Amino acid sequence: MPQISVVIITYNEEKNIARCLDSVKDIADEIVVLDSFSTDKTREICESKGVKFFQHAFDGHIQQKNRAITYASSPYILSLDADEALNDILCKSIAEVKQNWTHDGYYMNRLTNYCGHWVRHCNWYPDTKLRLWDSRKGQWTGINPHDKYELNDGDKNTRHIKGDILHYSYNSIEDHYKQVEYFTTIASKAYVEKGKKAPLYKLLANPVAKFIDHYILHLGFLDGKAGYLISRISAYATWLKYKKIRQIYHDRRS
Numbered sequence: 001m002p003q004i005s006v007v008i009i010t011y012n013e014e015k016n017i018a019r020c021l022d023s024v025k026d027i028a029d030e031i032v033v034l035d036s037f038s039t040d041k042t043r044e045i046c047e048s049k050g051v052k053f054f055q056h057a058f059d060g061h062i063q064q065k066n067r068a069i070t071y072a073s074s075p076y077i078l079s080l081d082a083d084e085a086l087n088d089i090l091c092k093s094i095a096e097v098k099q100n101w102t103h104d105g106y107y108m109n110r111l112t113n114y115c116g117h118w119v120r121h122c123n124w125y126p127d128t129k130l131r132l133w134d135s136r137k138g139q140w141t142g143i144n145p146h147d148k149y150e151l152n153d154g155d156k157n158t159r160h161i162k163g164d165i166l167h168y169s170y171n172s173i174e175d176h177y178k179q180v181e182y183f184t185t186i187a188s189k190a191y192v193e194k195g196k197k198a199p200l201y202k203l204l205a206n207p208v209a210k211f212i213d214h215y216i217l218h219l220g221f222l223d224g225k226a227g228y229l230i231s232r233i234s235a236y237a238t239w240l241k242y243k244k245i246r247q248i249y250h251d252r253r254s
Helices: 016-022 042-048 061-069 088-099 173-193 201-219 219-254
Strands: 004-010 030-035 052-055 074-080 085-086 105-114 116-121 127-136 137-142 145-153 159-170
Touching: 004 016, 004 061, 004 201, 016 030, 016 042, 016 085, 030 042, 030 061, 030 137, 042 052, 042 137, 052 127, 061 074, 061 137, 061 219, 074 085, 085 088, 088 145, 088 159, 116 219, 127 145, 127 159, 137 173, 173 219
Parallel strands: 004 030, 004 074, 030 052, 105 159
Antiparallel strands: 074 127, 085 159, 105 116, 105 127, 137 145
16 A cells, blocks of 8 residues: 655645644655745644654745655655645545555645635636646646646546545635735746747736636636635736736846
8 A cells, every 4th residue: 555645835834734734644644844944833833743844945836846745755645735625525535545546646626715715616616636646757847836747748547536625725805915916926937937928918808808717607706706806806917917027028128
C-alpha cells in the first residue's frame, strides 16, 4: 500500500492551517509544510500538529510547490493549499485509493466558500483539480500565480474520485479585492515575461466577456448576491490584469 505525503505551502496562514491539517490526519502518512517565513503563528500551529516543517524564501507559486514536493518521503503526493480541507467523502475516496493505487493521478472537485456562501455556479464548481498523483510522473506548471499540475506525456492515466476539496477562499469582499490586486500584479509580470501583449480590444472586451461567462453562461445569478459579486470582481480582475500588462510595456518604452 503506498504511503501518501500531504504537501502544503504556507505564508501567514494561522487562520486556516489547523483546519487543513486536521482534515487530512486520517489519510496522511506524513504532512509536509513548506513555509515562506511566516510572521504569524503558522509555524507554532504546524509544529503542534506534528508536521514536517520547512522554510524557504518564496520565489513563485509554481517554484515553491515543486520545491515542496522534494521534502516529501513518498512520491505519492496529495497537494493542498492552506485554505483548503477535505470533506468526509473525499477522505473516504482517498483511503480507498491507498488500498488500490491504479492510476498516475486522481482528479477531485473543489467547492469554494465565498463570504459564507458555498458557490456552485459562476464557473467555480466543480472546479476539478488534479491533486493526488505520483510525483515521478509530472510537475507543477502554468503561469504564476495560476499553477496547475501536469502529468508527463505517456503518464496521463487518470481517474476522478468522489468528494470535494472545501476551499475557504474569502471572508470578505475586501479580501477578494486584495487578492485581485496581488494576483494581477504577479500575472501581468508573468505574461510580459512570456511575451504576451494586451491590445486595447482585450482590455475593453475581455472583462465584459468574463462577466457574461460567469454570471449568465455559468448561471452565476443562481448564487444570488455572491454570484453577482464574483462575476463583477472577476471582470474587474481581467481588466486590471490587462491594464497592468499595458503599463509594464509603456514603462519599458519610456
